[in-house]
Amino acid sequence: MTNMLDAKIPSGAIENKWTNYKGHCKLVNPANKLKLEVIVIGTGLAGASAAASLGELGYKVKSFCFQDSPRRAHSIAAQGGINAAKNYQNDGDSVYRLFYDTVKGGDYRSREANVYRLAEVSANIIDQCVAQGVPFAREYGGLLSNRSFGGVQVKRTFYAAGQTGQQLLIGAYQALERQVALGNVEMYSRHEMLEVVLIDGKARGVICRNLITGELERFFGHAVVLCSGGYGNVFYLSTNAMGSNVTAAWKAHKKGAYFGNPCFTQIHPTCIPVSGDHQSKLTLMSESLRNDGRIWVPKNKGETRKANEIPDEDRDYYLERRYPAFGNLVPRDVASRAAKERCDAGFGVGTTKQAVYLDFRYNLINKYGKAEAHRHGIHNPDEETLVRLGKEVVKEKYGNLFDMYEKITGENPYEVPMRIYPAVHYTMGGLWVDYELMTSVQGLYALGEANFSDHGANRLGASALMQGLADGYFVIPYTIGNYLAHEISVAPIPTTHEAFEEAEKSVRNRIEKLMNIKGDESVESFHKRLGKIMWEKCGMARNEKGLTEAIGEIQTLRKEFWSKVRIPGAINEMNPELDKAGRVADFLELGELMCKDALNRKESCGGHFREESQTAEGEALRDDDNFAFVSAWEYKDESHWEMHQEHLEFEVVKLTQRSYK
């Protein structure tokens, strides 16, 4: 059964742990750093910042991504912003408050020590990014501007219009390319990691497929750092980029890295609804829009009037009604469930009735229109003037999001409210890591969305970018040294070593097996079928019956995949269908583990809503006596895992029922 896991949390008061750690961890001197090689998989915020920082320190870094350029990693798409406890607004923010909000927002299922460190380094991230030339939004006085995000009552989110991820990633990418130019980092784009190589129980390298030639290549490293992102695409439809996948993390898992809280998935409340079967992905409308948008549905079932013709008294601003303290800014899990509740009850809007309105008109007129009129000295402006003035401000704040909405739906959100619905967005689960971000495999690290770390059962908005950059810029440069200090006498192991031979052979065998199936159903079709099972039975609401069925259905689907999938083309050439097949095969295993984990966790917490465990008002009901732990699954064999637990100690934050009322 279950063993307790040790997260190696430093002793001492929470505010001293990281300082103490940094003061006492082992260091590697500059001459020795030159002899140590580090492999970094992924060039998103976590990977690019890690590779650049490790290169700056003098390690020999090899960096990998499957896109054609490191700048295109999925982080580029992040929209709304990045949190930091700067308290520039003088509104009562502090490291402690950011820490507290994050633990509470995560519904008390994260590790206090990690979250505190995250809050502590958050301010340095903003400094670093500004120094790199990240053009954050500014006020007229030239200082940085902030906006609010869900689940908090301060304004601590830094942003660059609706393109924050792009600007942060370009900053990290530039730092990375600088290290490439200096010869400290070797960049391998269009390379997909397909196996971790272990020697004497330590991670010592990877096998990659060169996506242009199809060749398998071997790479040695004294340590391997996985920054390969999240696995939301197991649901087929999500807001993630098309290529986002679990493969790198899954290969590590099968080589001994435990998978933490796999069922913790974030469903984001504000996405453009599904329009038809052809749909290949869903598009997020940033949470920052909830700063200025009001969410509502008609009060009357079967309402036939157009949105703008429905008077205020016939609108149900259900978030403001149910959660007066936080209103439209409740955390994502709460907002998503509330939208589902209204739609399930028959109040949904649009042709599919699976949507709610996100309406900007009120703030456009009353907040921005009036302020602008005042600024321009216009007295008693008419509504038309207010709309015109308000539009300018809204455009500056969210222009790219509004344009995106219009291109996709053909409707103009400045004129009519957006229609939105929840969609899969982020995975809090991921590879289990200790305080040093090391997985349960020696020398194998996981950073960014790929690890399970800091967000518990629900991530607060604008905290993923913060975590990715915290991990890469400010945590791994210290913690990896503490490990590599013991490795200075290890000479680079030639990739002719039998462990590399074997790893490559197993990758080759699997690829050949896939190509030899020669069935009659496309990879895409299997992926869609898996997504449907996951969404219906392991999505926004879960129950024992559904999860048990899902496990059986996924096992059957996996068998079918391995006997019926059709992959065109050949092995030794560019073959995107083959790449996709490998990823979907891994999703078909992960999906089963997610359902198992969800079945095992009988409580509701954050984004994990077990219908059997709710309060009288339909809120998630935690069971701290039985489930205040991280589930860390060890892979044994097909469909077999052993669960380990990391017990969560709450020394600082008091466990209470989360309330946003």
Next chain:
Amino acid sequence: MEHTMINLTLKIWRQKNADSAGQFETYPVKNISTEMSFLEMIDVLNEDLINEGKDPIAFDHDCREGICGACSMYINGRPHGPWHGNTTCQLHMRAYHDGDTIVIEPWRANSFPVIKDLMVDRSAFDRIIQAGGYVSVNTGNAVDANATPIEKDLADASFAAAACIGCGACVAACKNSSAMLFVAAKVSHLALLPQGAPERNTRVLDMVAQMDKEGFGSCTNTGACEAVCPKEISINNIARLNREYMLAGTKADK
């Protein structure tokens, strides 16, 4: 939203790899919903090709929301298709009518060799950034983010230039295959900020030298780049680049 179903004829460039010659192939596609995105329409075609045992069309894409810069189709003679300020992945089939013929090619430029079908090698852009498209500041060196106020107009102008997604449409649209708009966007992004000042001169000289080395053509101010740029990067950035280059050149002469 209202939608209709349309039938189209696609003429698509097929090329096995960098070394082989390519040619157009014609494919009819049926029952395309006008709500689909352009790439979803290609997905439908690819699904058909796979079901017929044929090789699907290779193309770059990832985010499908106009920000990663991966997608890169030259559609009826225009990079990213007919809509203004738009990427291929954000183009929707509402733009077309039943019975239309659509010609789809890869970016065509010597510095962007074709890898397969509609996929090209844009690594030259990464090498241009390596030549100087950054601020040399190691992790941990930064002062407080609000220590240097930056005039809002400058910060906004810098952001507008930094919005470039590195797609390469500007090169594909230019009869000289010039990369000036891309390089100008990066030079402007950093030159407009105080943080970019210390390396202002070397940056512009080194980036332009690398651009030439990669074989991109020279700029003759036709403006084709600005017209197709999905992020509406202004051609004024090219004027700024030229000023920066001249100033840097004079300093270097001393």
